[in-house]
Amino acid sequence: MRKIQTSLVQSSLKAYTLLESLLTLFMISFVTILLSSSVHRIFTGVEEQVFFLEFERMYKTSQQLAIFSHRPVVLDCTVSTISNEYDRLKLPSTVQLQQEQQILLDHHGGNSSLVKIEFLTKEKKISYQLYLGSGSYKKTEK
Known part of the structure; x- marks a missing residue:
């Protein structure tokens, strides 16, 4: 029994202190927060792009x-x-x-007015100018 006690006293166990643990936790939290904000921004941009592609698809499908x-x-x-x-x-x-607004597409697939559909995002303004009769449009980003 004495041998075990003396060997435990003589061996120096190195472990993390409370301060080191808190510092590690802080650094991991900081990196996680940085990554999550950039991922959120990227996700929002992708969501907007998918919406505009879906809108264009819906317009063509309606035609x-x-x-x-x-x-x-x-x-x-x-x-x-x-x-x-x-x-x-x-x-x-x-x-x-x-x-x-409402866009009326006639039985030939064209519209009967020069409608301009405008969307606002945080970074830009996207406009769809519909052409009379043909049913086609011009997309502009400002």
Whole structure:
């Protein structure tokens, strides 16, 4: 028994102190917070890009529905959603629609007005200028 006690007293065990543990925890937390904010920013940008691609797809799909069904289709743009009779697209929290409006696509797939749809994000303003009759559009970013 004495041998065990003397060997325990003679061996020097090195361990983390409370201060070292807190310093390590602080550094890990700091790095995690830095990475999470940059990841959140990247995720928001990707979410916005996906929304605009989905909006363009919905506009083209609405044109095709009008052509194939031989009747007008209304693309309804509100503050929170963009919808036609068959599909609904929710606006992300970082994207705002400048003005609510309805786009009437005739049975040929074209629209009967020069509608301009404007979206605002934190970094830019994205506009879709619809052309009369043809149903095509021009996208600009400012």
